[in-house]
Amino acid sequence: xxxxxxxxxxxxxxxxxxxxxxxxxxxxxxxxxxxxxxxxxxxxxxxxxxxxxxxxxxxxxxxxxxxxxxxxxxxxxxxxxxxxxxxxxxxxxxxxxxxxxxxxxxxxxxxxxxxxxxxxxxxxxxxxxxxxxxxxxxxxxxxxxxxxxxxxxxxxxxxxxxxxxxxxxxxxxxxxxxxxxxxxxxxxxxxxxxxxxxxxxxxxxxxxxxxxxxxxxxxxxxxxxxxxxxxxxxxxxxxxxxxxxxxxxxxxxxxxxxxxxxxxxxxxxxxxxxxxxxxxxxxxxxxxxxxxxxxx
Ligand SMILES: Cc1cc2nc3c(=O)[nH]c(=O)nc-3n(C[C@H](O)[C@H](O)[C@H](O)COP(=O)(O)OP(=O)(O)OC[C@H]3O[C@@H](n4cnc5c(N)ncnc54)[C@H](O)[C@@H]3O)c2cc1C
Numbered sequence: 090x091x092x093x094x095x096x097x098x099x100x101x102x103x104x105x106x107x108x109x110x111x112x113x114x115x116x117x118x119x120x121x122x123x124x125x126x127x128x129x130x131x132x133x134x135x136x137x138x139x140x141x142x143x144x145x146x147x148x149x150x151x152x153x154x155x156x157x158x159x160x161x162x163x164x165x166x167x168x169x170x171x172x173x174x175x176x177x178x179x180x181x182x183x184x185x186x187x188x189x190x191x192x193x194x195x196x197x198x199x200x201x202x203x204x205x206x207x208x209x210x211x212x213x214x215x216x217x218x219x220x221x222x223x224x225x226x227x228x229x230x231x232x233x234x235x236x237x238x239x240x241x242x243x244x245x246x247x248x249x250x251x252x253x254x255x256x257x258x259x260x261x262x263x264x265x266x267x268x269x270x271x272x273x274x275x276x277x278x279x280x281x282x283x284x285x286x287x288x289x290x291x292x293x294x295x296x297x298x299x300x301x302x303x304x305x306x307x308x309x310x311x312x313x314x315x316x317x318x319x320x321x322x323x324x325x326x327x328x329x330x331x332x333x334x335x336x337x338x339x340x341x342x343x344x345x346x347x348x349x350x351x352x353x354x355x356x357x358x359x360x361x362x363x364x365x366x367x368x369x370x371x372x373x374x375x376x377x378x379x380x381x382x383x384x385x
Contacts (some may be wrong), residue, residue, distance in 0.1 A: 091115045091223045093379050094189035096167045096322060097196035099124040100273050100365045101356025103150045104372030105193050105379075110157025112380055117187050118154070119179070123319070125197050125357060126222075126365070128213025134221050135365050146365070155354050167196070170322045174351030174382075191379040194323060194347070194354040195372060198316040198336060198363075207287030207294070208312070210312055214292030216310045220363070223309075226249045230308035233297060235284060237313045238334040244311060245277045258297070260284050279303040280305065318358055326352060344378025345371055353378045 091234040095102045098120030099130055109116045124143060126132055132143045154160055169180035170192065179187045200218075208216055208317040217223040220346045234244045245255045256278040269279060282299040287310065289295065296306040316336040325328065328349035329340040338359055344366045345353045357363045 090176075091189035091192045092383060093115045093117075093193060093376075094177065094187055095193045095195060096170075096320070097194065097356065097358075098151070099147060099160060099197060099356070100150075100193070100368035101197075101358075101372035101375070102195035102371045103147070103154050105195065105376035106154050107150070108275060108373055108376035109380065110154060110160040111311045112376075113159055114380065115159050117163055117189070118179060119165050119167050119187075121166045122164065123197075125363075126213065129223065131212065132204050132365060132368075133223060133225065140346050142340075143365075158173070161304045167320065167322060170325055176198060177351065190351070191225055192352045193345075193372075193379060194339070194352065194358060194374070195356045195368075196322070196358060198357045201315045202319065203314060205287060206285055207289050207297075208342065210261075211287055211289045211294050211310070214289065215289065215294045215308065216292075216312055216352045218311065219371065220248055220251055220311070221365070224248070224332060225251065226268065227309040230254070231256070231306055233258055233305065233307040233310040235312040236260050236264075237315075240334040242268055244270070245272055245275060248311070249275070255278055256307065258282075258284055258299075258305075261277060266384060320352070323347075323354075328352065328354075335361075336381050344381065345375035346378055346382075351382065 092114040093116045098118040100348040104282050106116055106118045123128045128145045131140045154242050165181040165183045167179050168182045172178045175190045231254045232252050233256045258280045261283045282301050286298045296302050296304055313335050329342050330337045339354045341359045345355050347354050355375040355376040356368040
């Protein structure tokens with residue numbers, strides 16, 4: 090019987106694993122190795138490791154976690170979960186069955202790329218979602234923002250920290266006249282049509298082509314595709330969820346507790362604010378929550 094089974098061994102899950110390993114708890118971490126930022130060459134805005142490739146960060150973390158003999162890192166995909174506190178059962182696609190007293194769900198989310206030629210190829214390079222992660226490298230250049238929800242209208246205000254050349258591509262959506270004139274007063278160009286394709290060279294974009302054939306020169310395009318949790322275990326457990334502008338997240342309370350006793354969650358699954366640092370923070374809290382709940 091494991092004390093804690095962690096499902097998803099990336100930034101959130103490995104942080105939780107290290108904390109529990111240092112508390113000498115028996116832990117199994119299941120992971121399929123598909124961290125969300127694997128498309129990016131470098132990870133930024135990370136204390137002490139700014140600019141390090143994401144894979145290098147995870148490799149170092151896995152090696153450090155491996156120093157704790159009570160933590161087992163297993164390459165495998167959790168597909169089933171049942172039971173109750175002190176006796177949860179997790180099954181894997183590889184045919185393993187693991188029982189544990191507590192569960193931490195940290196399996197992250199998957200971005201669903203639109204079928205726009207050039208989008209997937211440039212994702213994480215110059216088609217990006219977060220200026221704090223990748224904006225500095227393209228500061229002062231021509232930025233586009235692909236509208237996806239009313240939240241997109243906050244983008245140009247934020248992006249003004251990095252560039253004064255911003256084009257909002259509405260992609261067939263409409264915005265009210267008041268919003269339109271506010272943005273235009275800020276110097277934002279607004280393009281109404283639908284995006285047809287992205288021109289790029291190895292993921293470095295040079296512009297986009299609209300459905301009417303017009304072209305816009307850009308060095309960066311911000312986009313916020315819909316996302317979904319990477320697994321359906323929260324559905325199997327009937328956990329409460331919350332809507333965000335781009336997908337759903339698990340509803341969590343104090344110490345990352347989900348709506349079911351004994352089950353904690355961390356990382357991108359539990360917040361609309363997606364970053365390595367937030368994932369580390371919530372992973373650490375979830376570990377503490379699981380630990381405290383076993384100390385009664
Ligand atoms: C393109 C891009 C670039 C980014 N750049 C930055 C950056 O520069 N700086 C920054 O701070 N943030 C960045 N982010 C955000 C960052 O990637 C996420 O916030 C972070 O990865 C979240 O960590 P996580 O542990 O919650 O999830 P993830 O890192 O996505 O890890 C989830 C893990 O769970 C595993 N998994 C999924 N399903 C199962 C299952 N059923 N069983 C077992 N394992 C499973 C996956 O394989 C994966 O290893 C970027 C995001 C993107 C999309």
